[in-house]
Amino acid sequence: MKQISFRDIGLKYILSPDDEPVASIAPGETVILETEDACSGQIRKKGDIRDRNKIPNANPVVGPIYIEGAKKGDSLAVLIEDIEPLIGQGITYLSEFNENYIASVPIFKFMKVSLPHEAKICPIKNGLVYFSDEISIPYQPMVGTIGVAPFLEAESISSSVLPDRHGGNMDIPEVAPGSTIFLPVYHDGGLLYAGDVHAVQGDGEITGTAIEMPSRTRIKVDLVKRKTVNWPRIETEAKMLSVITASAGRTIEDAIRTAYLELTLWMEEKYGLDRFEGLMLCGQVGKVRIGNMWSVAAGIEKKYAGAIRK
């Protein structure tokens, strides 16, 4: 089984169509990705700090992975098979940069106050994440950043910037073991990247950091020929979700609306459920997941969507 590790290829921060593939795989192949944590490993022990002067970018990824035969107009189906911590711990912290998550205007600077900045080192063992001595949380790992080289010719997008149709820093907890993520192919080979794995994350990632951990993630990548997706999609055993980002001038309100419209069209395409009927059904059993403050997914349990057939 191929293994791609940041220890071999270094830290990359860019999803770019110009980047040289670090590996090439056949559709259906399984590969292991070793990824560094979102803050590039700057915080390993108590007292360490996230120093943006040394490393301005965030969310290093491994990639790009070239999927043989992938052409513009196809899509990738990436099954997350397993995620395990690499060093038995994760970290989380509040930072000057994260103040943006909670306030969204530079009012901290204006008022000359700031949040406490000390990081927490959180051991991970026996299926638990230790937020502190008193609080342990079930380990619910997920891939924060996954995407392909973006659509626009020669555009290179930092993995730390806002997610968009090509995926990127989506931070949706359903990108977890057992889920398949569908991503559009814009360039030959698709050029897949992933990183920014979380041991667990709250909805909205309100502090800007989850339990960030270096990890070993096993994925299986399939190719869906001649069928693209407008936005990333997630399929779990029980559910289907459309992921829409609130960036690109889109408010969360509009991201939710867009996610439901896309989900409805997906149900129509997959199960023959009329789009208006599907929309009404979403009104009753639709689920909304807030990823970070800039990503949204709308989903439905398949048993509902699939109950009506043409």
Next chain:
Amino acid sequence: MKQISFRDIGLKYILSPDDEPVASIAPGETVILETEDACSGQIRKKGDIRDRNKIPNANPVVGPIYIEGAKKGDSLAVLIEDIEPLIGQGITYLSEFNENYIASVPIFKFMKVSLPHEAKICPIKNGLVYFSDEISIPYQPMVGTIGVAPFLEAESISSSVLPDRHGGNMDIPEVAPGSTIFLPVYHDGGLLYAGDVHAVQGDGEITGTAIEMPSRTRIKVDLVKRKTVNWPRIETEAKMLSVITASAGRTIEDAIRTAYLELTLWMEEKYGLDRFEGLMLCGQVGKVRIGNMWSVAAGIEKKYAGAIRK
């Protein structure tokens, strides 16, 4: 046990401090509320339509209920004990008005198109809601509109308008049997209202209507003296949630932020969990619930919030 029914007192649409109480209860008393559905019963059988010329208001409520001893600065703790359908069915529909939910700009009118407007009649039996012959959904009843007479002197707010600090049309699915809702008291007696019960509702209520049903709801109302809430709060056996509305010029982004800040202060007050520590914890295990397109709740399981004590 006291019973207050719309059949006796008629349909009311206003939460007002000037309204004459329809009943007075002692703290700790249990009362049954019979409420008409959100469209005032205009749709009972196939072919019926929601006619806003005849009834412009929506979400009729029963109330106000005077809680003895309630004074400004106190809060009400309303335990939802049970909700049952009154006529064995609910309804849902898309309407001209609901287009606002999915598009939020008057683009339907501009483009001279509209959504199909036929209502669905949905039988409710044996714990299932029949969306259609093929699709049945577990019955998960909830109270859509619950609130008190609003803060401002002599202001009367339609139960159909946007929710705010006094509650109102919050449409949060956790307002369900087993949950306690905390509401501020602004006027003598609190003046509690409720209505707009749903048999089941999707996150965001994207079509503007859930499965709307006339219902019989049993609530127990307690009084918390000298302790107010900034915004409605919900406590279930396992969770605590702060409900914040996205109206009043607040975007959903800011409603989520505000909900987390309020939740964090609640945890500090209740469990002595430092507010910055609490915020970091929300980053890992916080849950966001989108009610309708204008209401948001942020919550946390009590086991996490309560694990740290002073």
Next chain:
Amino acid sequence: MKQISFRDIGLKYILSPDDEPVASIAPGETVILETEDACSGQIRKKGDIRDRNKIPNANPVVGPIYIEGAKKGDSLAVLIEDIEPLIGQGITYLSEFNENYIASVPIFKFMKVSLPHEAKICPIKNGLVYFSDEISIPYQPMVGTIGVAPFLEAESISSSVLPDRHGGNMDIPEVAPGSTIFLPVYHDGGLLYAGDVHAVQGDGEITGTAIEMPSRTRIKVDLVKRKTVNWPRIETEAKMLSVITASAGRTIEDAIRTAYLELTLWMEEKYGLDRFEGLMLCGQVGKVRIGNMWSVAAGIEKKYAGAIRK
């Protein structure tokens, strides 16, 4: 000429269809309104503060004025003829409440900081408003709050809450001498209210208060039969503007979009300019005015809109 003064009728804070008219006028009649300032006159001299414990409501209005013959489906055309200060000064201040304007999440409370709260007393003389000894600003008076009894039966809306289709606290600087404001009629007599006059106001009213002044405003009220407006409209000699509010769960983005769509339909109706052609024209010469953080107007100079005729 009729004169309606807060000194005679007291301070009112509610736009309500249940309120007894304070005057009745014929269409075409001119009337003088004496209005108290937005903070009910609580700040008259250095050291005075806005005390919300004593007066929780804001933006007192005079009204309702009954316009003879006004019926549901008509509209009012209110020409602002003149605005003069009543006591030769206005005031402005930052307050706890106003922190909401600049941050929109309760981060001040969370961080235990606050803005300085001292009010400024600003003399108005010789066409200038004295913000301070060093800074004088041309007097550009405007009516902050103007509206009719709202649509919904028996609903009463505080003049201090967010504006909506019935008008209310719009804070659009074009509501100024020489402008005509069109408002919908929902109830017999229309039931017109106005107050909250500003000596001058910045776009967005970012601190939450303009130069607030008690004033004497002369208006002429005409009646347009059988022609309603979806949202308040403004017509100046040179421009026409649709006012759309960002409240009611509408973001400013959507309020701008809605304002342009409404403006385009107005141009079509008035000048026969095709709606798509009109929209493209707005792309080139449309003007957007941000009133307060919850109100928006989109306008166009009439010379452009009127240049094409069927």
Next chain:
Amino acid sequence: MKQISFRDIGLKYILSPDDEPVASIAPGETVILETEDACSGQIRKKGDIRDRNKIPNANPVVGPIYIEGAKKGDSLAVLIEDIEPLIGQGITYLSEFNENYIASVPIFKFMKVSLPHEAKICPIKNGLVYFSDEISIPYQPMVGTIGVAPFLEAESISSSVLPDRHGGNMDIPEVAPGSTIFLPVYHDGGLLYAGDVHAVQGDGEITGTAIEMPSRTRIKVDLVKRKTVNWPRIETEAKMLSVITASAGRTIEDAIRTAYLELTLWMEEKYGLDRFEGLMLCGQVGKVRIGNMWSVAAGIEKKYAGAIRK
């Protein structure tokens, strides 16, 4: 005088720190930029269409221009001296892509309708832009896209994507002859780009296209050593404006708030006007300009800001 023309260097769509400079200039030097229009010249005559299959990117720029001596932490001061049309015409159109501007959710696709797509060819002569035979508009040229290589190492951003701290597709009409634009320097030489010139543009650019024209723009580039800007700033003779973008998940509400906070800090730094005093002043005389649906500027006339000195 140096002249840089797209006819020589081709169409570029990327602002990138990795790009080879096309010219190097000394601080204080004047240079002429010949830029193609926003749709890469695809529409020149009636019947031409914008074909995104052939050219997916928008807003081609010329650059990067290396400014000698520019180092990280400096800023560029770009004076727009003159803008003239290159071929005596501009174009504007509604397109599938532009539907995003007016509705922001994919409701056109969902409802299977679309806007008319025919482009308008608009002659420019004698200081007028001919929108149609009947409607002419004064020529008010502006630079839509101007920026530097973005902050993050090795990140390349398409000039068509949303503006941010490095500038980009800001579409602020004040970026016009007589104005100086201040941009941060993140990389050696600054690496300046510009393009997307408009003959005239409405606030909000509601249709997604202004009067787009190929043009010849003369700029003078100065270097401000050891003084950066958080966001692009504009200074005109009478006004100073902070440009803040609403992209990056920031709503327009928050972009306006941020712009005012930045403007206030600029006034404090430049004129010694206390930040709270400055904020109150903005409440009275602040001006907000909506650029496109994702950019916002807040400004104030210098006579007010400069009237108070320490």
